[in-house]
Amino acid sequence: MLTAEQTQLWDRINRFELDDPNAAFKFSERLSRENGWSIQYAHRVIVEYKKFIFLCCVSEKGVTPSDAVDQAWHLHLTFTRSYWVGLCRDTIGREIHHNPTKGGESEATKYDSFYTGTSKLYFEHFNELSPADIWPTNEARFSEINFQRVSLDNYWLIRKPKPTKTFALLGGLILLSFMFIQASDSDIFILIFLAVFVLIIAFSYQKEGRDSDKRDRDGSGSGCSTAGCGGDSDSGHHGHSGHGCHSGGHSGCGGHSGCSSGCSGCSSSGCSSGH
Structure with missing residues (x-):
């Protein structure tokens, strides 16, 4: 359950609009296209991304996003005004940074634990389980990580059968x-x-x-660091470019190998106060 202060913070984050109504090609449409998702699934991922930002602010130990949520976060970082001004400055009143991982087994173990903790924290604050098609199991999160950026103009992609x-x-x-x-x-x-x-x-x-x-019709690593929440800057890992996060604590992750997990972490302290 949310405290009154946390409710105000979540309301601000939830009301934050990533889609520019004046844009011909909106954030959700770009997220859908770049990941091969249906637009309905992209919209659901955006909701979960907002919940991750909230959890990053209220966590005392650390949280790690799913890969789908990580993709939304990574894309949002490229919308610099929306991210740094609209979200960080005007909505949550703090900076959440995206940092590279240090790698190694200790990071892998830590952020596997963070991901487990994220699921528990999600249930505690939102009184529901995180959707499995967006937040997969730890095994899937840290093993299905072999990603590359591919031009569909130059390559055909054929899905592997089970x-x-x-x-x-x-x-x-x-x-x-x-x-x-x-x-x-x-x-x-x-x-x-x-x-x-x-x-x-x-x-x-x-x-x-x-x-x-x-799965798309049904709704089908990186991390963060938050200025103003205490702590130092550490790292997380992103499947494409190896980014991580922490919010007043330590962050980052390395999957099972410690260097190619496509995962991330975010830890924060005292981040639920809003502005």
């Missing part, structure tokens, strides 16, 4: 094919096998695409 069912089907098909081939002198069964193989692969990719679209 292997379990595909391999089971292929295994059964291969077994049946050998049985048929041994029972016949014709090569027709080899051609049939190849045709069915292609169909299974195509079906797997198509199903993955439908599942992804459903």
Whole structure:
């Protein structure tokens, strides 16, 4: 539950508008396009990004955002007037900085713990669980981190199918094919096998695409440092450029390897006072 002071802070953050009504290409649209998300999912991520900023302000130990939230934060930092003036100065009354990670196993362990703590803090303050399609498990958060910036004008991207069912089907098909081939002198069964193989692969990719679209329709590392909240500046890690955060404490993270986790942290002390 929120104190009266925290309620005022959250109300200010929640009312803060990232989309410029006069812009032809709004923040949410850019966030959607750059991450391949539906616009509905992007809007939901923005809400969770605002909650992360709030948690960064009220946390006494530290919090770490999910990768989706991190992408919203990273993009917002490029809207310098909106971020530094609109959000930091005029809305929360403090600067929240984005810093590189130091890396290492100790950072990895610390920010894995921060991410667990973030989920608990989220429930304590918002009286609900964080949405799993935006805030995945620790294992997914710190393992699904192999990101690169890719130009879609120069490359095709094909989604990988989930292997379990595909391999089971292929295994059964291969077994049946050998049985048929041994029972016949014709090569027709080899051609049939190849045709069915292609169909299974195509079906797997198509199903993955439908599942992804459903996650988007359903709603489908970096860190921060806050000036005026005490503490020194430390680091976090971002999947693309390796940024982190802390808010009057220490921050940053390194995932399991300590250097390529795409994660972040934010710690703060005395940051719930608003202006």
